Amino acid sequence: MIAAVVSLTLLGIALGWVLGLAARYLRVESNPLHEEIQQMLPGVNCGQCGYPGCNGAAEALADGKAAVTLCPPGGPTLVQALAAKLGVAADSAASNGPPLLAHVNEATCIGCAHCGKRCPTDAIIGAPKQIHGVIQDACIGCGLCVEVCPTECLQLRPIASTLKTWHWPKPALSFGV
Amino acid sequence: MRDYLFILLGTALVNNVVLVRFLGLCPFMGVSNKVDSAVGMGLATTFVLTLAVSICWLLERYVLIPLDIQFLRILAFILVIAALVQFTEMFVRKASPALYQVLGIYLPLITTNCAVFGMALLNIQQPHSLLESLLFGFxxxxxxxxxxxxxxxxxxRLALASVPETFVGAPIGFIAAGLLALAFMGFVGLPTR
Known part of the structure; x- marks a missing residue:
């Protein structure tokens, strides 16, 4: 018993020590910006930006090859944070409009369960052949479920106005757009 | 000397790890799209497999058997293999970033490549010396x-061939793998001892 515990502990310590040394001597100088940006991204790897996952997107952002508005799930807050981090002007036009969340229309939902499999944050609940629902707090509005819904019962809708989300309307032009 | 040659031949051709023992099929289907990445994956696995089999032999002979704790074999071997793969990943990333990009997720997945663990287990079941274990793994x-x-x-070549529509992609790959396995059955005639 004691021999087992001690030997396995020693083995773990020895291997950890070797790996620690290796990490020091084989360290690769990577762009620190890349890692910082990766921390800021949602990390759900939904692929809407066109890059293979948040890692690829962070790399493109760090190299200045992608716009700060590339991430729909991140929303306007992420755009502003990225713009501040990278020192570029946030193109507010691209991220205009209120954040959208998925919503299931119960009248047309057939319970096919396709949407739940696509959801990167497991925000859609409901067993097969049962009406599905969206957990609003978990939904990031990525729109992947809308693509697979065969009856178009899933829609992206603006967040309902509550005390927390209400804000002053934007100044509108008096002579139309 | 003859024995060493037989071990090499026996493990490489007669009892081929993929086509006869059916171990390590995930990278066999996953990383075989391009010859370049296949060579890189092969080299990385060669490094891990050779070292893993020898270190696991040392561990078995000098730690597990003397302390009579062979029941910890699986745990200890997995620990060694995982650390080795981690080390390999760091090394590849440092030495060849391009290869690191190509191998992608398959590099850390060598940890769960059952060929590595399977060979380490098969090796200690046989009365091998350290050098023989090294050759067995290699x-x-x-x-x-x-x-x-x-x-x-x-x-x-299959990617360029005109394959019946039903078999395009993975299915024709499986058929080709089956034919390759059949071809390797021909090595059974080689003497192994």
Missing amino acids: GSALGFTLVLVLFAGLRE
């Missing part, structure tokens, strides 16, 4: 690399 890794590169070459 031979099976050679066989793995050989089959991986051969199969990658086949698939590169």
